[in-house]
Amino acid sequence: MIKLERRAAPSSMGLVLIPVIAVFLALITGAIFLYLNGLSSPKGITWGQVFAVYGGMLDGAFGSTYGVSETIVKAIPLMLCGLGVSMAFRMQLWNIGAEGQFYMGAFGASWLALTYPELPVYLMLPGMVLLGLLCGGLWALIPGIPRAYLGVNETITTLMLNYVAILWVNYFIFGPWKDPQGMNFPLSKPFEPSAVLPTLGSSRVHFGLVFALAIAVLLWFVLKQSRWGYEVTVIGESPRTARYAGMNIKKNIILVMFVSGAIAGLAGMAEVSAITQRMQQGLSPGYGYTAIIVAWLAKLNPFAIILVAILLGALQVGGYSVQTTGVPAAIVFMIQGALLFFVLGGEFFNRFRIVLKNQGKVEV
Amino acid sequence: MKLSKKILTIVFTLVLAVALVGCGSQEKPKAAEEGKKDAATDKLKVAFIYVGPVGDGGYSYAHDLGRQYLVKEMPDIETTIVESVPEGADSERVLTELAEKGNKIIFATSFGYMDPVIKVAQKYPDVKFLHCSGYKTADNVGTYFGRMYQARYLSGIVAGKTTKTNTIGYVAAFPIPEVVRGINAFTQGVRSVNPNAKVNVVWTNTWYDPAAEKEAGKSLLETGADVVAQHQDTPGPQQAAEEKGKFGIGYNSDMSKMAPKAVLTSAVWNWGPYYVNTVKAIKEGTWKSDQYWGPISDNIVDLAPFGPMVPEDVKQLVETKKQELIEGKFDVFDGPVKDQTGKERVAAGQKMSDADMLSFDWFVEGVEGTIPK
Numbered sequence: 001m002i003k004l005e006r007r008a009a010p011s012s013m014g015l016v017l018i019p020v021i022a023v024f025l026a027l028i029t030g031a032i033f034l035y036l037n038g039l040s041s042p043k044g045i046t047w048g049q050v051f052a053v054y055g056g057m058l059d060g061a062f063g064s065t066y067g068v069s070e071t072i073v074k075a076i077p078l079m080l081c082g083l084g085v086s087m088a089f090r091m092q093l094w095n096i097g098a099e100g101q102f103y104m105g106a107f108g109a110s111w112l113a114l115t116y117p118e119l120p121v122y123l124m125l126p127g128m129v130l131l132g133l134l135c136g137g138l139w140a141l142i143p144g145i146p147r148a149y150l151g152v153n154e155t156i157t158t159l160m161l162n163y164v165a166i167l168w169v170n171y172f173i174f175g176p177w178k179d180p181q182g183m184n185f186p187l188s189k190p191f192e193p194s195a196v197l198p199t200l201g202s203s204r205v206h207f208g209l210v211f212a213l214a215i216a217v218l219l220w221f222v223l224k225q226s227r228w229g230y231e232v233t234v235i236g237e238s239p240r241t242a243r244y245a246g247m248n249i250k251k252n253i254i255l256v257m258f259v260s261g262a263i264a265g266l267a268g269m270a271e272v273s274a275i276t277q278r279m280q281q282g283l284s285p286g287y288g289y290t291a292i293i294v295a296w297l298a299k300l301n302p303f304a305i306i307l308v309a310i311l312l313g314a315l316q317v318g319g320y321s322v323q324t325t326g327v328p329a330a331i332v333f334m335i336q337g338a339l340l341f342f343v344l345g346g347e348f349f350n351r352f353r354i355v356l357k358n359q360g361k362v363e364v
Numbered sequence: 365m366k367l368s369k370k371i372l373t374i375v376f377t378l379v380l381a382v383a384l385v386g387c388g389s390q391e392k393p394k395a396a397e398e399g400k401k402d403a404a405t406d407k408l409k410v411a412f413i414y415v416g417p418v419g420d421g422g423y424s425y426a427h428d429l430g431r432q433y434l435v436k437e438m439p440d441i442e443t444t445i446v447e448s449v450p451e452g453a454d455s456e457r458v459l460t461e462l463a464e465k466g467n468k469i470i471f472a473t474s475f476g477y478m479d480p481v482i483k484v485a486q487k488y489p490d491v492k493f494l495h496c497s498g499y500k501t502a503d504n505v506g507t508y509f510g511r512m513y514q515a516r517y518l519s520g521i522v523a524g525k526t527t528k529t530n531t532i533g534y535v536a537a538f539p540i541p542e543v544v545r546g547i548n549a550f551t552q553g554v555r556s557v558n559p560n561a562k563v564n565v566v567w568t569n570t571w572y573d574p575a576a577e578k579e580a581g582k583s584l585l586e587t588g589a590d591v592v593a594q595h596q597d598t599p600g601p602q603q604a605a606e607e608k609g610k611f612g613i614g615y616n617s618d619m620s621k622m623a624p625k626a627v628l629t630s631a632v633w634n635w636g637p638y639y640v641n642t643v644k645a646i647k648e649g650t651w652k653s654d655q656y657w658g659p660i661s662d663n664i665v666d667l668a669p670f671g672p673m674v675p676e677d678v679k680q681l682v683e684t685k686k687q688e689l690i691e692g693k694f695d696v697f698d699g700p701v702k703d704q705t706g707k708e709r710v711a712a713g714q715k716m717s718d719a720d721m722l723s724f725d726w727f728v729e730g731v732e733g734t735i736p737k
Contacts, residue, residue, distance in 0.1 A: 060461070070457045170569065174539060175737050183499050184541045184723040185475065204456070275453045281538075282476055285450035320446055320458050324465060329417060329448035 004352045018346035019297055023311075026338035027054065033334055034327065041326075053322050053331075060321025061314035067321075069203035073275070075313030076205075077102065077267040077284065079212035081291030082309050083219060084136075084263030086300040090223070091236040091256050097143065097158030098264040099288025100165030101136040105265025106272040107169050108135030110279040113195035114177055114188055121194040128195060128269055129211075136265015137258040139165060144257030148250040154257075162288065173279050188279035197274040208270030212309075215263055216302040223302070232256060264288060293340045312336065410434070410643060411444040411467035413458055415474035416572050418447050422597030422616040423571070423633075427473045427496075429617065430635025437640045451476025456484060463488040469646055471639070472496065475540075481505060492646050497542065499722070501653050508638060508656040510664035512542075513549035513721070514689050515631040517696040518667055518682050519613045520553020522628045523561075523591045525678045526611055527554075530561040533584025533592040535601040537571050539735045543595045544724040546631075549696045550593055550613075551730045557681070564589060565733030574598040585610050591628070602627055611673070618668035630668040638664050657718065661690040697721065702729040 031050050038045025061071045081098040088095035108131035113124065143157035170186070177188040197207040223229035235242040235249055242249060267287065272279060294312055298304035319332030412431050414424035424447065431443055444467060449458050455477045462470050463484060471494045472481050478498035485493045485505045493505045501507055523532050532554060536543050551563045564587070566580045581592045581601030585608045593613040594601040599622035605612035606623035614620070614630030638658060645651040658664035667686075670679055688694055699710035704727045710716050725735060 066460070066464075073453060073457075167569065171736070184725045186538065186540060204453075271453065276479075278479075280451070280476065282451040285452055285454065316454075317457065320449065320454065321461060323446045324411075324444045324462070329446075 003355045005355045007351060007353055014346070014350035015299065018350060019299065019343065022297065022339055022342035022346050025342045026335050029338040030054075030331055030335040034331060037328065053325070053327055056322040056325060056327075057315065057318025059318075061318040066203075067317065069200070069205045071310060071314045071317045072209060073204045073206070073313075074317050075309040076208040076212055077271050077287040078291055078294050078309035078313055079306050080208065080215065080267030080270070081264045081287050082294035082298065082305040083212065083215050083302060084260045084267070085288075085291050086295040086298070086302070086305055087219065087232075087263065088256055088260040089236075089295055090300050091232050091252065092239075093144075093147070093253060093256060093260070094155040095140065095143075095158050095257065095260050096155055096292065097140060097161050097261070097288070098267075098291050099284060099286065100158070100162035101139050101261040101264035102268035102271070102284050102288050103162075103165040103169050104139040105132035105136035105262075105268030106279065106283055107165075107172070107268070108132050108265065109195075109269035110172075110177070110188060110191075110272055113191045113273070114279070117189075117192045117195070119194065124192075124194045125197065125273075128273060129266065132265045132269025133262040134265070136268065137262035139265070140257045140261020141254065144254050144261075147257070148253040169279065169283075170281065173281065177279060179278075186281055190278045191273065195273060196277055197270060199274060204275065206270060206274030208267070208274060211266055211270060212306065215266075216306050219302040228252075228255075264291075290336065293336055293343075296343050297339060407440060407442045408469070408643070408647060409442050409444065409465075409467040410469045410471070411446070411462040411465075412471045412473060413449045413455070413462070413477065414445065414447045415451065415476070416448060416597060418445065420572055420597050421599060421619075421622070424473065424597075426616045426633040427471075427635055430633070430639045431471075433636025434639040434643060437636070438643060441643065449477075456480035459484040459493075460487070463491045468492065469494070469643060475542075492651065494642060499655070501655060503653055506642075506651075506653045506656065508642070508658070510633060510635075510638075510658040510662075511660060512631060512633070512665045513545050513696050514660040515665040515667055516546045516549040517553035517556075517689075518686055519593065519629055519631045520550040520555075521557050521682050521685060522670070522674060522678055523550070523593060523611075523613055524554035524556070524558035525681070526628060526674075527558065527561055527589075527591050529588050529590045530558065531588040531590065532561060532563045533581065533589035533601075534563050534565045534733075535577055535580045535584065535592060535594040535596055536565050536567050537595050537597075538569060539567060539725075541722055541724045544727065544735060545721055546595050547731060547733075548724060548728045551728050552696050552701075555730045561730065563593075563731050563733075565727075565731060567733075567736070568596065570596075572597045574600045577601055578604045581605060581612075582608070599623060614668065620668065620671055624671070625673075627668075627671050628674055629670050632666055632668045634663055634666050637662070659689075660686065661692075703727065704729060704731060 034050045034053055035045060061067050081102060085095050085098050109128035112127050112131050142161060143154045146152035147154040173186045173188055179187050179189045199206045231247045231252055235247060235252055239249060272283060276283060290312060294305055294308045298308040315335060316332055323329060414427060416424040418424055418428045435443055446458050449455050459480055469492045473496045475497045478495060478500055481493050481495045482500050482502060482505060485502050489504055495505060495507050497509045498507050534547055536547060547565055554561050554563060564584055566584055568576050568580050570576055577596045577598050578600030581604030584592055585604060591611045592601045592605045594615050597616060599619045602612040602614050602619050602623035605626035611628050612623060612626045614627050617632050619630045620627040697710060697716035699714040700708055700712040701710040703709050
């Protein structure tokens with residue numbers, strides 16, 4: 001007879017193994033899908049060809065300087081949004097709203113770039129950064145404050161505010177910000193060069209990478225070394241303990257939501273400033289949602305988030321690259337979904353152990 | 365701290381492991397692939413990038429039907445597709461990669477690819493880029509689109525003849541000129557045969573959202589419409605009409621399969637001939653950058669076959685009007701054209717210019733709804 005037994009503490013082996021196993025299981029799931037998909041094509045498929053697809057992805061993502069640079073470009077918003085949501089997750093605040101916070105950050109930055117185009121670069125860029133942080137953070141406070149004072153479920157409110165944020169931005173690009181030279185298409189005017197973040201050489205790798213790395217270090221430091229970081233961790237793990245210890249939970253919910261949203265907002269600022277260089281629709285192909293996978297796969301560790309973001313960036317870049325050999329786009333989304341599924345599934349085994357009754361283990 | 369280090373090590377090992385697995389299995393097939401490439405170097409490589417999945421049954425699907433037609437007509441070329449390419453950061457990379465991989469002609473089929481196309485085209489002067497529905501050109505960048513409004517007008521005639529309640533619904537994606545023009549042309553068609561009919565517009569703010577688009581269709585039917593037209597990539601509104609026992613006008617490709625009892629006809633894209641002509645012209649060296657806006661006489665836009673419920677006299681009428689459009693006897697926005705407020709926008713005897721049509725931001729008389737500004 002099989003029984004489940006709660007572990008006293010999460011297994012450290014599990015912490016090591018779960019992400020590894022999850023990645024492999026996700027890749028295997030993808031491989032099975034590719035194989036079945038190939039079978040239905042007239043040419044058929046071999047397992048060798050299936051693995052060649054993964055080889056092709058890897059080649060597309062890391063096989064050239066250009067590939068590597070583009071993987072990083074794709075990873076930057078994932079890093080920042082991942083760092084943002086990880087902050088909230090650590091306190092068991094389910095901020096699903098990074099997508100909306102990203103858009104609001106981009107909105108704030110664009111507002112400055114479009115309203116005061118004549119600002120010199122040393123005012124413009126810092127101003128855009130500040131507004132990106134502020135707008136993203138304030139947007140996260142809208143669900144944060146009711147959560148703190150009324151216990152309103154933030155999973156739902158953060159998620160729903162994503163749509164509001166996107167429609168808010170749409171209002172501006174379809175209306176007041178519409179480029180007069182744009183034949184009535186929903187695009188803002190292009191930004192002045194002073195509002196464009198610097199890039200590395202001729203690549204598109206932009207200053208957002210520095211933001212991401214700096215924030216990773218900062219978060220790590222805050223969480224491990226500061227009193228506030230300690231409070232956040234304790235509140236996350238056991239609100240009751242935190243309350244007994246006299247920690248101000250309400251204040252911390254609000255603070256953490258603000259910081260979480262602000263970091264996602266910075267991601268939006270960097271993307272609109274460095275990549276599209278104007279406000280437009282489709283600025284984010286779901287970075288805020290992919291960031292949730294990033295944060296979980298990295299077990300909320302700031303440095304791991306950087307690496308996992310690169311991994312998922314590579315998966316997407318590689319995914320588009322292998323499409324040229326006839327692989328459908330859906331494969332990447334499948335692997336991503338499978339990743340989250342297996343990581344969360346793995347959590348279960350981390351918390352519980354399977355016990356065979358007849359082996360004489362003690363039952364709980 | 366101990367923990368974070370451990371995780372760091374794990375993730376790093378993981379990346380390496382995946383890298384190794386990938387590299388190990390990659391060598392052989394890649395060599396084989398290169399061999400294949402060598403054998404095919406004399407083949408002209410043509411690439412397509414789509415904003416949606418090929419299987420959307422709508423806009424990207426219609427482009428892919430065009431590509432398939434191209435392959436059938438010109439078996440000596442090799443085509444590549446990349447689907448579901450978002451209009452943000454990704455498009456520039458995908459375009460660059462396609463150019464790097466030796467594609468000499470790249471069709472970028474969505475409006476949002478405009479800036480990236482211009483940027484990438486500068487770096488690859490020997491590659492020809494054709495951008496659908498945009499307005500920026502360069503020596504090696506042309507634009508193309510079809511006068512879908514002409515097919516819309518014809519479908520409007522069918523709707524105007526069919527409606528009993530004199531209320532027609534229109535599920536629309538985004539208030540951009542292309543969509544506004546379509547609504548206006550459709551309404552002109554409706555009112556040419558039924559001056560009392562009104563066209564109610566609902567915006568969904570999506571191109572591709574089966575559930576939302578179906579809901580929008582339902583809400584129009586519930587408020588009195590008995591025919592639903594659409595500017596959306598899914599057949600959702602048609603399915604709503606089917607369920608309610610009402611009628612619909614499909615878009616992009618023939619949607620009668622998805623709602624056989626409802627679909628009167630569909631206003632469809634027929635990109636194939638354009639793709640063949642363009643690729644041939646480039647191959648023969650006669651191509652020059654231009655802004656092609658193909659009329660119905662080029663067959664780039666058309667109506668899908670009528671459903672069995674459409675009476676013979678309506679079919680005849682539409683056929684006659686189609687011939688007149690083809691022969692250029694009239695166009696959809698020939699004056700007098702009034703706007704919603706009754707103000708005359710195109711005077712009698714005047715024609716609306718292409719520039720005005722391409723930047724449409726007002727509704728003609730007979731449309732109920734507003735353009736958000």
